[in-house]
Amino acid sequence: MEWLxxxxxxxxVIWALVNILSSADTTGAKVLxxxxxxxxxxxxxxxxxxxxPRGSAA
Structure with a gap:
């Protein structure tokens, strides 16, 4: 069960990182x-x- x-x-965590890196926020904020x-x-x-941060840079 722990593996699940x-x-x-x-x-x-991967979903959060993808959203952070695709946000329109500054590079410093993305790193933090x-x-x-x-x-x-x-x-x-x-x-x-x-x-x-929310939203995409596109």
Whole structure:
């Protein structure tokens, strides 16, 4: 069962990183958000989900 939670967590982190990197935010902000999600996996993801950059650069 733990492996399933690990896979779900990995998918959510990858999804967050893709959204962060495709946002219209500055490069510095993208780096900080990405580091936050990677260094503090669960808390960083939750904070990003509610307060992170939105929208695409396109």
């Amino acid at each position: 939670l690990g896979i779900v967590h990995l998918v959510l 958000w990405s580091l936050g999600v990677l260094i503090f996996p669960l808390v960083g993801f939750i904070v990003w989900f509610f307060a992170g």
